[in-house]
Amino acid sequence: MKDMSDTDRRFATTLARGLSVLRAFRPADDGLGNAEIAERTGLPKSTVSRLTYTLHSLGYLTHARHGERYRPGPALLALGNVAAASIGFVELAGPIMQRLADETRTLALLGVRDRGRLLLTKVWRPAGVSSIWLDVGHRVPIRGSSSGACYLGALPQEMLPRVVDEAQGDRGLTSETAAAIRASAYDQLFARGFAITDPAEYFAANIHAVSTPFHPRDLSEPVVFTCGALPEDLTVARMEAEVGPALRAAVRELETALGHAPGPARR
Structure with a gap:
């Protein structure tokens, strides 16, 4: 993911990285682990772990049990419905x-x-x-x-x-x-x-x-x-x-x- 923070002070790199995690998911995926998300986004696995923890806490990602693969969560579905309706x-x-x-x-x-x-x-x-x-x-x-x-x-x-x-x-x-x-x-x-x-x-x-x-x-x-x-x-x-x-x-x-x-x- 291209980092614009060096050329544009308004650019929020952490937000961009979090959104890149959400965009890593594809329709055919049966969930993704942190290693797979890191591979798809090009982000360090330690960074991905922090981002997925935060996104899960906010409801944008979900998993049934600790250590299970992440899937898009209900907050992301709600956000998509709002976007589609608008x-x-x-x-x-x-x-x-x-x-x-x-x-x-x-x-x-x-x-x-x-x-x-x-x-x-x-x-x-x-x-x-x-x-x-x-x-x-x-x-x-x-x-x-x-x-x-x-x-x-x-x-x-x-x-x-x-x-x-x-x-x-x-x-x-x-x-x-x-x-x-x-x-x-x-x-x-x-x-x-x-x-x-x-x-x-x-x-x-x-x-x-x-x-x-x-x-x-x-x-x-x-x-x-x-x-x-x-x-x-x-x-x-x-x-x-x-x-x-x-x-x-x-x-x-x-x-x-x-x-x-x-x-x-x-x-």
Whole structure:
């Protein structure tokens, strides 16, 4: 974890380290011990022990017995519910995106930036159809995903250096590669309203995906809606001719329901 305390006196390093512990947890985890949290966060195990003790005392982590692996606690669940309720578009998007998932037979996703990656905060699985393995809590790389390219394409230019800095070189993301990805995605968004990363560059060979941005009024940067499926079920031709336009139409429906003007692609 990058320490900003040397460059910004307002930065509270202890708080940042505590939050990094909470962010270490993934949906598939059956709890985590201090050693595993230390490995994932890059923090010393002694520091992790103090942080997990404090977070457990406050209810943000829990374990049934002494020495057992930690799991997210009830205070964290309550905090997440408050956050979800305060971002008004998420609940309204649910029925629209579920219908899109069912009609296109793809997994529909909502991604928001979490430092150097996009965090999947909602998924809508198609009824009666097997879908890809991505789930809430997964973090998708910016370089090598349609979601990441779409995010960069919709991002104001002045925010790009910060995003690159926080990615810390993840999958080779540099200022130059980010600018190139952004320019390509911007052209796609301007021309057709959705972005597709070349499958040859994708972070996982068993995923094809197409993405469209959404600009919430209560957030300072875009979020990304994505449809994804196995390559044999979601060819590039199908993304371009069918699923991409359907995704863009679904996001426009959400914008209309919220009284938003269509979100522009931004230079």
